[in-house]
Amino acid sequence: MVNILINDIVPIIVIMALGYVCGKFSYFDDDQRQGLNKVVLNIALPAALFVSIIKATREMLAQDATLTAIGFIGVIVMFMVCYYLCRLLFHRSIQEAAVAALIAGSPTIGFLGFAVLDPIYGDTVSTNLVIAIISIVVNAVTIPIGMYLINLGQAKDRAKLSAEAVVDVKGDVTVDPSKDAKADKDAELLVHGSSNAGKKKNGNLQALLNALKQPVCWAPLLAIILVLLGVHVPDQVAPTFDLIAKANSGVAVLAAGLALSTVKFSLGWETIWNTFFRLILTPAVFLGVGLLCGMGSDPDKISMLVMAVALPPAFSGIIISSRYNIYVKEGASTTAVSTVVFAVTCLLWIWLVPFCVH
Structure with a gap:
């Protein structure tokens, strides 16, 4: 456990702190920071996701139907629960709730999966299976869902602004027929350009x-x-994909620190809730469902599953947050707090799962 903290958690905190210091001393300007985010989001992260998923096989997915079903359905359900609770409890917009779900509703399985699970459970077929399943559903399902929701929310906001602009144009009082005609034309153009409003x-x-x-x-x-x-x-x-994919994790953590430096750090109720949802509630749900589905007969496998979904927030979420300037303050704060608190909750789940199984 000490090795996990020293080799995996401490480097994340140090690199994030380095990014924070660089941001505070204006080592990167806004254009450079956005450039880093763009490199990660459009090049390094896609390469890393492709490499991590392509290593799986159909036989691996079919090896344990119960584990595969719980992994796929569970991650998607908890992602959507996080999204809707963010909308309900904190009255966030569609795109803000989507980014919150990408952060608080998704574990950083691609970065910490092998680093945390291998030292605890060994480099076994079961370990690789758990990591592959969670990695696939996080990277190939929840990220596209999150991006879809972000685009949907932005489209609705543009439509709303366009509709309000049309009302303003229509509401102008004028006696000049040519101005009225121009107003009608402006309104028509606004409606036409509002992403199919209505x-x-x-x-x-x-x-x-x-x-x-x-x-x-x-x-x-x-x-x-x-x-x-x-x-x-x-x-x-x-190796072609690995070379650029290796840049993903380090630059993503550095960018998270840069994003945190641009906003006032927040340890409000929303950050606390996101941390609780990511590190406590989600693994607790998976533990309960796994026991109900009969996985208690294999303590190591259910423990691996719980640990895989108990990891800190996915760094892809904070990169998307920073790239689109959505939910940056709460997202960066959640990432920082969750990464530190994971050092405690990791020990909790290592002890608690065998206790619950027996």
Whole structure:
């Protein structure tokens, strides 16, 4: 356990602190910070997601149907629960709640999965299976859902602003017919450019298409399609993706520190709730469901599953938050607090799962 803290948790905190200091001393300006985010979101992160998923096989997914079902359904359900609770409890917009779910509702399985689970449970087939399943659903399902919701929320906001502008134009009192005609023309253009305002079906489709255009969405989806089709990517190709993928974690953590430096650190109720949801509530739900589904007969496997979903927030969430300037303050604060608190909750779940099983 000491090795996990020293080798995995401490480097995250140190690099995040380095990013924070760099931000406070203006070592990076706004354009450079956004450039870092763009490199991670559009190049390094898609490559890392593709590499992590393509290593799985159809046989691996079919090896344990119960584990696969709980992993896929559980992560998606908890992601959506996080989204709706954020909307309900804190009255956040669609895109803010989507980013909150990407952060508080998703574990950083790609970065810490092997680093945490291997030293505790060993480098076994079961360990690789758990990490592969959670990695696939987090990277190939929840990220596209989150991006879709962000695009949907932004489209609705643009439509609302356009509608308000149309009302303002229509509400101008004038006696000049030519001005009235111009106002009608302006209103027509505003409505036309508002992402199909008033047409929910078309708006949803456009939001989905916009999300799928992002490399962070189509790269993991392409990988899962190749896995399901049984297409094996030659091992010689892996180093090409690995080289840029290795830059993802370090730059993502540094960017999280930079994002935190641009806002006032917050330890309010929302940050506390997000931390509780990520580190306590989510693994507790998985533990309960796993026991109900009969996984108690294999204590190590259910413990691996719980630990995999008890990891700190996915760094992809904070990168998306910073890139689109959505939920930055709360997202960065949640990432920082959760990473530190994980040092305690990790020990808690290592002790508690065997106790509950027996």
